[in-house]
Amino acid sequence: MKYRKGQFVKVKVTGIQPYGAFVETTDHVEGLIHISEVMNDYIHNLNVFLSVGQIVKAKILDVASDGKLNLTLKENDYFRRQERKKEKKSVLDEINTEQSIGFESLRERLPDWMAKAERY
Template structure:
């Protein structure tokens, strides 16, 4: 019987990162998994961009397996669920919006070129 219940918030330490998720452990040594789809609402290409081994996060118990292992989510954790608002490149900015057509691209081009020269 697990001491945790669905919906509980629990502090966990990341013990391993795999392409599909992060393995975690609670302070009382209960194992769990944060699947890559449970890191945030936005698409996560690489979980290593958001989590790292040894990191401590507060996650919500999504479900508990019969073995007692926890399935966790970070989706309602404000730190991880922030939508990307700053862009590391013009390409990110273009990809992030569907309102940019050919005319819009033409209008934005001088600004992007000027920004690129500042780097």
């Protein structure tokens, strides 16, 4: 099969390294999904998102002269949803630094913070 830039393909993860995941198409063409091409967020451990044997839909970024594929998962709906989950902020981010903070003000705000935390 002839692969081209921009095409979506299903690939099977054959190996995971700290820098990316090695994959293979159904007709045994090899490729790499670099860790920076999994999602726009920072990823510390690729094993949290991918595992050997997993089949994913990826977009071809480039086809090397030797036929190997350079792929991205950034346009895969599953990985986009994972990014949106990370966009939720901590209730601690909502604390206004200009407000006075002490034991009494913390006691007053704690029930509200607990309610917000339970919603996440």
